[in-house]
Amino acid sequence: MKAYKDKRTFDRRRYTATIEFSYFNRDHYYEAQTLNHSDEGMCFKSEISLRPGATVLIRVKNLHPNGACNGDCWGLRSITLAEAKWCKEILTDTGSFYEIGVKYFQPEY
Numbered sequence: 001m002k003a004y005k006d007k008r009t010f011d012r013r014r015y016t017a018t019i020e021f022s023y024f025n026r027d028h029y030y031e032a033q034t035l036n037h038s039d040e041g042m043c044f045k046s047e048i049s050l051r052p053g054a055t056v057l058i059r060v061k062n063l064h065p066n067g068a069c070n071g072d073c074w075g076l077r078s079i080t081l082a083e084a085k086w087c088k089e090i091l092t093d094t095g096s097f098y099e100i101g102v103k104y105f106q107p108e109y
Contacts, residue, residue, distance in 0.1 A: 011038060012036040012037065012038050013038065013076075014036045015034060015036065015037060016033060016034060016035075017033070017034045017060050017061075017062060017076060018032075018060075018061045018062040019031070019032050019033070019034055019044060019059060019060050019061060020059050020061055021044075021056045021057065021058045022056065022057050023055070023056060023057075024055040024056060024057055024081065029059075030047070030048055031046075031061070032045060032047075033045050034076070035099065040103055040104055041082065041101065041102050041104055042058075042076070042101075042102055043099060043100065043102075044099075044102075045097050045098065045099055046097065046098050046100055047098070048098065049089065049098045050084040050087050050098070051084060051087070052084050052085055052086055052087065053084065054083070055082070055083055055105075056081070056084060056102065057079070057081055058079070058080050058081075058082055058102070059078070060076065060078045080104050081104070081105045082103060082104045082105060083102060083105065084100060085101045085103050086100070087099070087101075
């Protein structure tokens with residue numbers, strides 16, 4: 001069995017923030033919660049799934065409940081476009097949710 005090799009360039013920071021996302025150029029937003037993020041992307045949990053390749057607009061609604069960052073939120077973009085890279089359903093005793101990994105589109109400057 002092959003060991004999984006992490007392909008990430010940047011370290012992940014675990015930080016909880018409430019976000020909302022929508023398919024690019026759509027009006028309907030879905031609420032989600034970040035699990036971790038880096039300079040190039042994030043992982044969040046949502047009640048809906050996303051197809052890999054989908055372009056989404058992500059906006060931070062609320063940072064940590066007490067408003068403290070302590071450096072853990074560094075690199076978390078307040079608003080960004082991203083591409084869904086993967087989506088995994090997580091089953092629990094009370095239902096299910098989706099973990100979604102996205103990669104930020106890099107600015108052209």
